[in-house]
Amino acid sequence: MKKLNIIVLFAAVMLTGCSNSGAFLSANQTIVNLNEGNYSIAATNVTGESESAYVFGLSYSTGFTATSFALARVAGSGQMYADALENLWLNYESENGSAANQRLALANVRYDTDILNLIVYSKVRLTVRADIIEFE
Template identity: 60%
Template sequence: MKNQVLLLLLATMIMGGCTSSGAFLAANQTIVNLEEGNYTVAATNVMGESESGYILGLSYSTGLSASTLAIARVEGTGMLYAEALENLWANFEMSGEDVEGQKLALTNVRYDSDIMNLILYTKVKVTVRADIVRFD
């Protein structure tokens, strides 16, 4: 009977669970010459965060990405990296800067993840930090 319950729980996780994984891994490369004085540093160490919580699951990080396998998400949207970047730009605007119509770029982008795994609950938090450069 115990094996049947474990098998049923495993099947439920596989068939009806949710997974979340992602990272902002840029595959393109743009070469920008920063030695001509055509830029200013608009802000340094701007931060954005996002988090999601899940029940009956497990979260782990492989360095560049955080992943979760769980029965159900109970908080957050699961779009951790997109929301963290949106939050970063919102925090930049809250400092009195306007993003619209400006030539801005993120530099020195750093990603961190904080994961809490409990028996019945797992929570993932992604933090993005970057410097913002304004081109003239």
């Protein structure tokens, strides 16, 4: 009976954990034509960052997405792209004032990841970088 309890406990530990697969990539796109001259560049090279850390896992990046498989998340919210974009807008507002009621859009959006993989610890840092344009 003791052996069965150990096997069940081992299976439960091995089959639980967390997974994060990153950005929501949609086939729907809005195309903005910037050759009309009806816009100005509000800010360039604005960045936003987020981090997550995991134990007993592995993280990797495939370009647009950063994926983590781990037993447990020990830091960060797990919503790295949403957090990074929120941080980007906070950074923009700290330099340029409120973005509310303005016609702003992100252009030239780039995603960078920095991943540290150790046997028992994995840490992912996501940076979103973009230019912000304002339509007149």
